[in-house]
Amino acid sequence: MTLLEINNLEVQFSTPNGLVRAVNGVDITIRAGEIMALVGESGSGKSITGLSILGLIPKPNGKIVNGSINFEDINLVERTEKEYRKIRGNDIAMIFQNPLTAMDPSFTVGNQMLEIIQYRQGLSKKAAIEEAKNLLDLVGIHDPDRVLNSYPHALSGGMRQRAMIAMALSCKPKLLIADEPTTALDATIQMQILALLKKINKELNTSILFITHDFGVVANLCDYVAVMYAGRIVEYGETQEILSKPKHPYTKGLMNAMPETSLDILEKSSKWKKKRLQQIGGSPPDLLNLPNGCSFYSRCNEATSECQNKFPKVSIKENGHLVRCFNEEEAYAELIRS
Incomplete structure (x- = not known):
């Protein structure tokens, strides 16, 4: 049963320099009793997506300009602040990154x-x-x-x-949003908190949206993973599918950049092998002036001229694995033609 469904969510912030498109057409579905990870670098729009669900976008500068957030068939975007107070805490709660x-x-x-x-x-x-x-x-x-x-x-x-x-x-609450809940903790405590969240999910049947930048911490916790870059979901699928067969160059880059301790976790649950750490070159795009084409174009070692000028559509792989990449579109077209 679908608990939360986000469709084409767009969030913008007014600044002296112009409009910042922090979230730019995000689609997410979380079912009852499911744990989903939202993974990406700082500034990719993960936390803003979480705050949008709770109606906590900083005002007056921040605003949801498009899309819907349906929680149990109620569109939260249309709720008043008074109505939101009944939902916030009771049905949806949030664990913040820094409890202090x-x-x-x-x-x-x-x-x-x-x-x-x-x-x-x-x-x-x-x-x-x-x-x-x-x-x-x-x-x-x-x-x-x-x-x-x-x-x-x-x-x-x-x-x-x-x-x-x-x-x-x-x-x-039926949905728990955990925003980088283990970032400031040492490795031992981090694993204890992850085990605790898994226990809460199993014993209370609480759905969890787990926001993080680290693939290693989601390997044994989450059922599904959505990879976010520059305000958009670029890859989505079952955790084991993503870990063993990453398709988007950004997802591959994140996994190559993980330290050995995180890779040790992954090796127990996937075919991903240890290798020398590789950084993702360049910097994320300016959210004030997003490119017309793929946002990852300038940092991608698989990019073509098409990537610079056109925004890729979603390609659907086996097991519901979704990818936004021209290379995967072509591979999918070849598969259909054969």
Whole structure:
């Protein structure tokens, strides 16, 4: 069953230099109980896509100018702020990259959790405290009293992130948006948080949109992967399919640029082999002045003159593997002709 469907989403920001096209025609579908990764470099539009779902695009400069975001057949783009407040937190929640800045430093973790639980669930203070302890236990915090009485800065990064996840789960949302939730954590804690998200997905049947720049962290977590570049989805498919048979040059570049520790994870779940790290040359395009052709043209070692002047259409491979690349269009046409 489809839980979230984004169609042709476009988000723009007004700046003194002109319009920044941060998201430029994105299509995403997430089914109930599914984990999907949104992968790409910084500035590719991943976080803006996540904020769009929650109706948190910075105003007045930011604006959704086209497309729809259908959550359980309700177009969120048409909702008022008052209507959004009923959805935000209750049905869709977000885990931010840095819990230290996402939490209020002047209140204890307990104050902040209780405020959310009492407001959303209408519980008494005593019942809210028990619910908060249950949520902390769910995310692997076994000394809830200490954590509830602590200020955010007094907790380790891993503990803060677990507390943030517990707060996000307080209303048992159907969709959890995790925006780079492991970036600031060391490798051991990172794996624990990923295992926790997988546990939440299995036990609570919570769908997750996992936003990241690192293919290594999604190998054993996500069911599907959407690769984003310059505000557009350039490749989409099942995780194992993408990892073992990447088609778009940008996807290949991201995987070649992964450090050995990430590749160790991939080798257990794909045919991708270790190799010397390779950087993707050049820089992402200026979102104020996107090229007419493929946005990856200037950085692509497989580019042709056609790529410079025309924007590629989506090619459909086996198993629903989607790619925006002229080379793949030609390969697909050859397959059909044969």
